[in-house]
């Protein structure tokens with residue numbers, strides 16, 4: 001009996017859809033509610049009419065371009081938003097990395113570069129290319145790194161058919177977590193990292209919340225809000241040392257000629273900020 005009723009309903013549904021396939025026009029819906037329950041742990045009701053609407057951000061007209069609220073750190077023209085250390089006194093200098101044809105390239109013995117502006121929680125888009133000519137092995141193939149807050153390295157490496165330790169390949173949280181997959185393009189091809197980063201929090205000298213990173217490599221997920229266990233280390237277990245709430249973003253000079261272009265960040269703000 002039940003089956004018959006169901007099939008009757010199905011038939012009537014078919015008949016109805018055959019008669020009119022166009023949704024009705026002019027339907028209205030409330031723009032919010034004042035009589036719904038409060039969401040546990042929040043100050044707002046479900047569908048609260050008073051809850052601030054998120055501000056409008058205009059996405060870039062071209063893919064991976066900076067949206068309207070991004071801070072563009074390198075647009076292919078100059079490294080004026082960046083600094084470096086150099087010389088015998090290790091003084092602060094303008095970066096000596098080469099800028100050419102819309103990209104910035106590591107220069108032998110020119111040091112890391114880091115941003116003048118400081119950042120904590122952020123979304124970062126960055127594009128990089130390992131040298132087209134393969135030279136060396138393992139960690140000497142197109143090694144650089146995105147140093148979040150100057151301390152937490154997301155590895156940049158030519159990991160296309162390049163055997164090396166898992167937690168040191170492209171997209172690794174270096175020395176801590178290998179990427180979930182190897183999404184590398186061929187050497188010389190441009191690659192993207194899109195990173196959502198939650199900065200660690202310190203109370204005086206004490207860590208109260210570790211950092212977390214979500215990372216896409218060429219659009220493929222490598223880490224899903226993965227906990228960072230400390231400052232980057234080579235052959236040692238990473239640990240945290242306290243630092244400010246915001247620190248410069250740095251790019252590592254590992255003495256291989258890695259290129260960068262189209263670098264932008266967005267400061268991440270809490271919910272309910274109109």
Ligand code: MG
Pocket residue numbers: 143144145153155156252254
């Ligand atoms: Mg590196």
